[in-house]
Amino acid sequence: xxxxxxxxxxxxxxxxxxxxxxxxxxxxxxxxxxxxxxxxxxxxxxxxxxxxxxxxxxxxxxxxxxxxxxxxxxxxxxxxxxxxxxxxxxxxxxxxxxxxxxxxxxxxxxxxxxxxxxxxxxxxxxxxxxxxxxxxxxxxxxxxxxxxxxxxxxxxxxxxxxxxxxxxxxxxxxxxxxxxxxxxxxxxxxxxxxxxxxxxxxxxxxxxxxxxxxxxxxxxxxxxxxxxxxxxxxxxxxxxxxxxxxxxxxxxxxxxxxxxxxxxxxxxxxxxxxxxxxxxxxxxxxxxxxxxxxxxxxxxxxxxxxxxxxxxxxxxxxxxxxxxxxxxxxxxxxxxxxxxxxxxxxxxxxxxxxxxxxxxxxxxxxxxxxxxxxxxxxxxxxxxxxxxxxxxxxxxxxxxxxxxxxxxxxxxxxxxxxxxxxxxxxxxxxxxxxxxxxxxxxxxxxxxxxxxxxxxxxxxxxxxxxxxxxxxxxxxxxxxxxxxxxxxxxxxxxxxxxxxxxxxxxxxxxxxxxxxxxxxxxxxxxxxxxxxxxxxxxxxxxxxxxxxxxxxxxxxxxxxxxxxxxxxxxxxxxxxxxxxxxxxxxxxxxxxxxxxxxxxxxxxxxxxxxxxxxxxxxxxxxxxxxxxxxxxxxxxxxxxxxxxxxxxxxxxxxxxxxxxxxxxxxxxxxxxxxxxxxxxxxxxxxxxxxxxxxxxxxxxxxxxxxxxxxxxxxxxxxxxxxxxxxxxxxxxxxxxxxxxxxxxxxxxxxxxxxxxxxxxxxxxxxxxxxxxxxxxxxxxxxxxxxxxxxxxxxxxxxxxxxxxxxxxxxxxxxxxxxxxxxxxxxxxxxxxxxxxxxxxxxxxxxxx
Numbered sequence: 001x002x003x004x005x006x007x008x009x010x011x012x013x014x015x016x017x018x019x020x021x022x023x024x025x026x027x028x029x030x031x032x033x034x035x036x037x038x039x040x041x042x043x044x045x046x047x048x049x050x051x052x053x054x055x056x057x058x059x060x061x062x063x064x065x066x067x068x069x070x071x072x073x074x075x076x077x078x079x080x081x082x083x084x085x086x087x088x089x090x091x092x093x094x095x096x097x098x099x100x101x102x103x104x105x106x107x108x109x110x111x112x113x114x115x116x117x118x119x120x121x122x123x124x125x126x127x128x129x130x131x132x133x134x135x136x137x138x139x140x141x142x143x144x145x146x147x148x149x150x151x152x153x154x155x156x157x158x159x160x161x162x163x164x165x166x167x168x169x170x171x172x173x174x175x176x177x178x179x180x181x182x183x184x185x186x187x188x189x190x191x192x193x194x195x196x197x198x199x200x201x202x203x204x205x206x207x208x209x210x211x212x213x214x215x216x217x218x219x220x221x222x223x224x225x226x227x228x229x230x231x232x233x234x235x236x237x238x239x240x241x242x243x244x245x246x247x248x249x250x251x252x253x254x255x256x257x258x259x260x261x262x263x264x265x266x267x268x269x270x271x272x273x274x275x276x277x278x279x280x281x282x283x284x285x286x287x288x289x290x291x292x293x294x295x296x297x298x299x300x301x302x303x304x305x306x307x308x309x310x311x312x313x314x315x316x317x318x319x320x321x322x323x324x325x326x327x328x329x330x331x332x333x334x335x336x337x338x339x340x341x342x343x344x345x346x347x348x349x350x351x352x353x354x355x356x357x358x359x360x361x362x363x364x365x366x367x368x369x370x371x372x373x374x375x376x377x378x379x380x381x382x383x384x385x386x387x388x389x390x391x392x393x394x395x396x397x398x399x400x401x402x403x404x405x406x407x408x409x410x411x412x413x414x415x416x417x418x419x420x421x422x423x424x425x426x427x428x429x430x431x432x433x434x435x436x437x438x439x440x441x442x443x444x445x446x447x448x449x450x451x452x453x454x455x456x457x458x459x460x461x462x463x464x465x466x467x468x469x470x471x472x473x474x475x476x477x478x479x480x481x482x483x484x485x486x487x488x489x490x491x492x493x494x495x496x497x498x499x500x501x502x503x504x505x506x507x508x509x510x511x512x513x514x515x516x517x518x519x520x521x522x523x524x525x526x527x528x529x530x531x532x533x534x535x536x537x538x539x540x541x542x543x544x545x546x547x548x549x550x551x552x553x554x555x556x557x558x559x560x561x562x563x564x565x566x567x568x569x570x571x572x573x574x575x576x577x578x579x580x581x582x583x584x585x586x587x588x589x590x591x592x593x594x595x596x597x598x599x600x601x602x603x604x605x606x607x608x609x610x611x612x613x614x615x616x617x618x619x620x621x622x623x624x625x626x627x628x629x630x631x632x633x634x635x636x637x638x639x640x641x642x643x644x645x646x647x648x649x650x651x652x653x654x655x656x657x658x659x660x661x662x663x664x665x666x667x668x669x670x671x672x673x674x675x676x677x678x679x680x681x682x683x684x685x686x687x688x689x690x691x692x693x694x695x696x697x698x699x700x701x702x703x704x705x706x707x708x709x710x711x712x713x714x715x716x717x718x719x720x721x722x723x724x725x726x727x728x729x730x731x732x733x734x735x736x737x738x739x740x741x742x743x744x745x746x747x748x749x750x751x752x753x754x755x756x757x758x759x760x761x762x763x764x765x766x767x768x769x770x771x772x773x774x775x776x777x778x779x780x781x782x783x784x785x786x787x788x789x790x791x792x793x794x795x796x797x798x799x800x801x802x803x804x805x806x807x808x809x810x811x812x813x814x815x816x817x818x819x820x821x822x823x824x825x826x827x828x829x830x831x832x833x834x835x836x837x838x839x840x841x842x843x844x845x846x847x848x
Contacts, residue, residue, distance in 0.1 A: 024072070181212060507590075579642065583828055615780050752774075756801070809822055820847065
């Protein structure tokens, strides 16, 4: 592989990330230290790092973790001559890398100034020591001046094209003059050191040179600054070039585009009086099976060992082989080390939740064995590497790491483990080899590792394992493997999102990254803001200008958005906030899951104003309610908070084809005239919303209390009128609220919201208790009292929440709903279906 070929593997736009070191080419694609082909903002993939790492603090051993995919070869000789511009480009690169330190240029300036000032001191007190110091300082300044001139002239050529503008001309003339004067001064002193004490012509010339060079370097510094920071009085040559650029821009029609941008154009304009959109569009995947058969596989290892890649390969291959897949992960908040696990559930029907107990556990290292041992039962087959196998325990040892090292890299243990899994369950190996070959296109050794793992499985006693599930390739071919982050992103796209401003914060960053990737396919402006305060203000500004804008954050970031949230309420400016929850308070547990931010979503921001809170619980709901978030924000000119969490964002499941054309597109903006009033009082409380340049009217948005024209007011009657107007919007929102989902016909309601949906559904199915009904809320606020009247009819209500405070239970109680039992979990995990089954069983025994 040549250097030009290596450049293609820069980790950008889905490309693999390769680096070269000492003639070897390494694959760093899956390393968390090389995200998007960048390493800590210092190194980039696609280049030879050998010269940069010669004096690096770390040793060569760091490369042992990466797979060698080839060797670096010399470029073939060029057949065509390099153009002058290309030659300059190479010189610029070389100059940036090897140019002298700026102090080389600063030394002559400082030393010449020192010699000049000291020469004035010498006139007042002519000591011999002063004379010697002045000369040697002057001598060194002259020598360094010559050294500084050479790269300066090179820079003048390659960076400034031998510009004849005033600063360059003056600098060159003064530099040469200073050098010549320095040589003359040195010669005069060397011929007669006592010349400094005389009043002869050479003496006068010597002292004149010492003083004048001091003035010269001041001139050089002044014009050097003008070149660096810009010259307000540029020469005619520069002005002529800029003028030519403007002419070229005009010829390209860019100014015409800017002129057109002054006119706002809108599609899908709708009236607020139109009936609300319908979400009965895409149904959840339904199963005809009453009882689901599944196999749970758990893989444990340290961060950076590639178990995330192994999860993707296994999930994708098993799905293509005709099996339903559900996977989730739990990982520590660190880039390397620690102990992480990935759970893959394989079934013959759709699953939407993880399980605690597993059938097969593969421990890549000893720490993961201790970390996950509580999830193993006497029926769990535990596979460990032979290096830490304990013969006293019921562990099955395999030579994972030894085989991987023989193949050339410790990371081959992952593909080796994949082969073992397929062998243990008797799954056809060909799809796995094909998938591995596709994933590791430039490393066929992974395919060999898979085959060795498959062969190694034949010597393992798999009698503990349950029989594998039946495949349904025809049905699975129509389904898609997706995580909640991606589903939410597709929902936002369906809602017309075309602007995103966010500050990265786990676990919300996935949506930010997804929308960034979609900006290549859709018209989406995306900004990584300096903080969460700025991001929500940017979103409000984008809605004001006519965009449909989104910000993504987690609890700590949302806490900073309180003031901007209130601004949204007072200015009646729409906003959509994706709030992915994690355990708090403060930093809490950044990579774990919890439904702990509901109270903050309900009460954040000062003063009363309408808001909507949505909390999807499945992949389909992520899409539906992502779309609905933008519809509601635009329709009611209010903030909409879309609650997710780490578990829902990162868990991966199956979803059917989605008909995105079924999502009706509407834009609730109006054409405005000179008489337009932004906050005109209406019966619904929703004023016609205009945007700048969509008509001749003036569009004002105000954070103070205001009148209809958006003028600040302190009139108490007007204050009451405007507050009542805003409050009336909530009445319409309550009427539009979506009722909860009811599954089952029993008189005991198991009530949950958001991401608990799948675990509750499977737990009830496992209990097979006809007295149970699942009630799932996805519209969290504002609640419709009519919906709650239905809930009140149940004989008993058991709440299931993934938090410590029972926030939603308290909301229901405030509406008069009697809660009999609460099942709360706040250990950083989402609910596991098998554990929740036991919790519900325990509670209903006390009720029945």
